[in-house]
Amino acid sequence: MSVATAYPSQLDALRRQDPEMAEVILAELRRQADSLQLIAAENFTSPAVLAALGSPLANKYAEGYPGARHHGGCELVDTAERIAIGRAEGLFGAEHANVQPHSGSSAVLAAYAALLRPGDTVLAMGLRYGGHLTHGAPVNFSGRWFDFVGYGVDPETGLIDYGRVEELAGVYRPKAIVCGSISYPRHIDYAAFRDIADDVGAYLIADAAHPIGLVAGGAAPTPVPYADVVCATTHKVLRGPRGGMILCGERYAERIDRAVFPFTQGGAQMHTIAAKGVAFGEAAAPGFAVYAHQVVANARALARTLAAEGVHVTTEGTDTHLITADTAPLGVDGATARGRLAAAGVVLDTCVLPYGEERGIRLGTAAVTTQGMREAEMERIGHLVASVVREGADGARGARDDVRELVGRFPPYATLS
Numbered sequence: 517m518s519v520a521t522a523y524p525s526q527l528d529a530l531r532r533q534d535p536e537m538a539e540v541i542l543a544e545l546r547r548q549a550d551s552l553q554l555i556a557a558e559n560f561t562s563p564a565v566l567a568a569l570g571s572p573l574a575n576k577y578a579e580g581y582p583g584a585r586h587h588g589g590c591e592l593v594d595t596a597e598r599i600a601i602g603r604a605e606g607l608f609g610a611e612h613a614n615v616q617p618h619s620g621s622s623a624v625l626a627a628y629a630a631l632l633r634p635g636d637t638v639l640a641m642g643l644r645y646g647g648h649l650t651h652g653a654p655v656n657f658s659g660r661w662f663d664f665v666g667y668g669v670d671p672e673t674g675l676i677d678y679g680r681v682e683e684l685a686g687v688y689r690p691k692a693i694v695c696g697s698i699s700y701p702r703h704i705d706y707a708a709f710r711d712i713a714d715d716v717g718a719y720l721i722a723d724a725a726h727p728i729g730l731v732a733g734g735a736a737p738t739p740v741p742y743a744d745v746v747c748a749t750t751h752k753v754l755r756g757p758r759g760g761m762i763l764c765g766e767r768y769a770e771r772i773d774r775a776v777f778p779f780t781q782g783g784a785q786m787h788t789i790a791a792k793g794v795a796f797g798e799a800a801a802p803g804f805a806v807y808a809h810q811v812v813a814n815a816r817a818l819a820r821t822l823a824a825e826g827v828h829v830t831t832e833g834t835d836t837h838l839i840t841a842d843t844a845p846l847g848v849d850g851a852t853a854r855g856r857l858a859a860a861g862v863v864l865d866t867c868v869l870p871y872g873e874e875r876g877i878r879l880g881t882a883a884v885t886t887q888g889m890r891e892a893e894m895e896r897i898g899h900l901v902a903s904v905v906r907e908g909a910d911g912a913r914g915a916r917d918d919v920r921e922l923v924g925r926f927p928p929y930a931t932l933s
């Protein structure tokens with residue numbers, strides 16, 4: 517089945533009414549299938565998730581929570597949200613789940629709103645080392661409304677220095693400690709963070725936006741028993757619709773719910789909540805554990821190949837879906853590497869590196885693994901990435917064709933339907 521036939525009836529209707537927009541959507545479908553998706557935060561949702569997203573639940577206003585809405589006619593969307601909540605709680609062994617946050621950032625905003633007051637001190641990974649915008653960026657609400665102190669990673673090993681985190685916690689006595697990153701390739705020691713938080717009487721907020729899908733598949737340790745509040749996205753390795761989620765214990769449930777609605781959001785997006793429920797259902801099936809472990813095996817194979825090609829892989833490997841690497845040994849910085857790769861049809865991001873100001877590249881294996889690629893393909897991708905970074909898309913002769921040939925054998929919507 518081709519990508520374009522994954523949800524044909526909706527597309528046909530759109531094409532008839534609005535060919536201009538339909539063409540953009542079709543072109544984007546083609547782009548996703550025709551190039552190599554190595555952006556670590558992306559994945560391919562299933563046709564079932566897309567069907568829920570494109571459903572008439574998009575029409576429904578539903579402020580509030582199941583059984584306590586501010587609008588009439590919510591009986592059926594209440595059922596949809598209860599299903600999604602129950603599946604999330606079961607999947608992650610959490611006492612309470614809130615599935616309404618519109619995004620990962622909205623989830624973090626609500627967690628801060630539930631536990632903190634403006635002006636409070638928060639200890640989080642510095643942006644310079646892989647912290648997210650919501651971990652104290654001056655251009656973000658977090659940096660404006662809270663007093664953030666940043667911890668880093670060891671410049672040599674690239675690993676979190678837990679001794680240093682403990683020291684900073686002792687000096688600054690934060691009200692909350694945030695663990696989680698956009699580019700940390702290793703497992704986070706949640707028990708160590710819990711101990712540090714307990715020592716200074718701080719809340720522990722785990723921002724598990726990236727690894728939560730691996731957690732669902734049993735391929736990464738869970739923050740749920742350790743953190744007071746776990747924030748997550750549903751669209752990264754977890755492979756659901758674009759959105760956020762919060763997990764917590766019973767004691768914070770009411771505060772979290774009120775922090776999402778009515779404090780930071782209005783009406784819930786019921787089509788997205790239904791799609792989250794579908795994704796949680798998929799993630800609870802045995803096949804998802806196989807998927808999550810293959811994602812990690814693939815990332816390790818890709819990291820090994822890149823290292824063998826002379827790329828400097830941060831932390832000398834990965835525990836997760838995510839790899840960060842310095843391309844300087846191949847003669848170019850991260851931004852140049854990304855540009856050369858884009859010209860060859862390889863799509864990825866730049867990222868911070870543990871040392872200096874130069875940027876590296878960040879790669880992830882969630883999407884290519886959904887397509888069905890395995891270690892052999894990762895080795896091929898590693899060699900291809902290195903040769904394109906070294907020589908440019910023109911220098912690495914046939915690179916664009918190689919990418920086309922490879923992805924052509926793994927159409928994203930054929931393996932999922």
Ligand SMILES: *Cc1c(COP(=O)(O)O)cnc(C)c1O
Pocket residue numbers: 557618619620621622624648650696697698723724725726749759760
């Ligand atoms: C992706 C991510 C987010 C935010 O997700 P959005 O849905 O883009 O708002 C927050 N924190 C971390 C650590 C992330 O990786």
